[in-house]
Amino acid sequence: MELAYPIEISPSYLEVLNSIEAFVRGQVTSLLKPVVESWQPSDFLPDMASENWADSISKFRERAKALPDDLLVVLVGDMITEEALPSYQSWLNRLKGVIDYSGADESGWALWSRGWTAEENRHGDLLNKYLYLTGRVNMRSVETTIHHLITNGFNPQTENNPYLGFIYTSFQERATKISHRNVATLAAKAGEDHLQKICGMIAGDEARHEKAYKLFMTKIFEVDPVNALQAFAKMLKTKIVMPASLMHDGNDEHLFAKFSNVAQRIGVYTAYDYAEIIEDLVSHWNISGMTSLSGVASKAQDYICSLSDRYKKLADRIKFPPKEKFSWIYDREA
Numbered sequence: 463m464e465l466a467y468p469i470e471i472s473p474s475y476l477e478v479l480n481s482i483e484a485f486v487r488g489q490v491t492s493l494l495k496p497v498v499e500s501w502q503p504s505d506f507l508p509d510m511a512s513e514n515w516a517d518s519i520s521k522f523r524e525r526a527k528a529l530p531d532d533l534l535v536v537l538v539g540d541m542i543t544e545e546a547l548p549s550y551q552s553w554l555n556r557l558k559g560v561i562d563y564s565g566a567d568e569s570g571w572a573l574w575s576r577g578w579t580a581e582e583n584r585h586g587d588l589l590n591k592y593l594y595l596t597g598r599v600n601m602r603s604v605e606t607t608i609h610h611l612i613t614n615g616f617n618p619q620t621e622n623n624p625y626l627g628f629i630y631t632s633f634q635e636r637a638t639k640i641s642h643r644n645v646a647t648l649a650a651k652a653g654e655d656h657l658q659k660i661c662g663m664i665a666g667d668e669a670r671h672e673k674a675y676k677l678f679m680t681k682i683f684e685v686d687p688v689n690a691l692q693a694f695a696k697m698l699k700t701k702i703v704m705p706a707s708l709m710h711d712g713n714d715e716h717l718f719a720k721f722s723n724v725a726q727r728i729g730v731y732t733a734y735d736y737a738e739i740i741e742d743l744v745s746h747w748n749i750s751g752m753t754s755l756s757g758v759a760s761k762a763q764d765y766i767c768s769l770s771d772r773y774k775k776l777a778d779r780i781k782f783p784p785k786e787k788f789s790w791i792y793d794r795e796a
């Protein structure tokens with residue numbers, strides 16, 4: 463289905479963002495966790511300063527042997543995605559009205575973007591160290607992939623527009639929450655309760671971030687409903703690209719597609735999840751309940767409300783290619 467109208471989002475979004483800045487500043491402390499109450503990666507890793515460090519590492523590695531290769535591949539892909547945080551922070555800081563001019567601004571948006579980055583920074587850190595210590599992953603290949611990914615960049619086609627940007631992050635935080643939660647469940651199934659705990663903690667952060675971005679958009683919908691609606695339609699039409707879609711290990715041209723296939727096959731993140739996220743956002747922002755819309759806006763509303771079902775039907779038809787080799791796990795197949 464083509465969206466047969468051009469969408470231009472009014473530059474008044476700058477005024478809108480300014481008008482809700484104080485609200486955001488008031489929410490930051492409850493949407494982010496105080497540092498003193500926050501978990502840190504070392505809470506979940508063997509203590510290298512303790513006398514029995516060697517023993518803790520053997521136990522740690524023994525537990526990690528339980529992970530099947532396909533779950534390992536998905537965990538590596540998730541970790542690489544988290545490790546490209548420099549790209550996401552600089553992207554967030556380019557959104558108009560959100561920019562942290564000095565690097566230590568006190569505006570609500572600046573406080574949010576730095577606090578969010580600081581929380582996210584622990585995700586890649588913890589998963590990276592976890593995977594390194596398992597001894598089951600070709601770390602050089604994984605690190606090369608991170609290096610390429612950050613070099614290649616991240617372009618979700620949000621045009622530095624904060625409406626498109628916050629719709630994108632609302633979607634993506636929910637997607638990462640789902641993905642980490644599913645890895646946690648599969649880790650428990652495999653008998654690796656420790657990884658279940660780790661991914662559960664990370665998913666908890668993503669859930670708070672999802673709540674925050676959805677709240678920012680709720681405020682934008684309140685102040686500027688029609689432009690917010692148009693932005694939502696535009697973002698869905700563009701399709702929500704995955705943040706790590708430009709990953710590359712130096713050899714494998716299809717690495718991201720292969721990683722996505724494994725995630726889909728083992729049920730960590732599926733086409734059905736994509737549809738469910740749209741459904742959730744549509745209901746959260748009460749898109750179907752919006753009234754008194756012009757012809758163009760009402761077309762955008764119809765388009766948005768029909769999408770989830772369309773994607774669900776497409777999801778039913780997806781077939782998966784057979785297992786393939788990954789350099790991340792020494793060319794074993796997953």
Ligand SMILES: [Fe+2]
Nearest residue numbers: 544582585638
């Ligand atoms: Fe994260």
Ligand SMILES: [Fe+2]
Nearest residue numbers: 635638668671
């Ligand atoms: Fe996140």
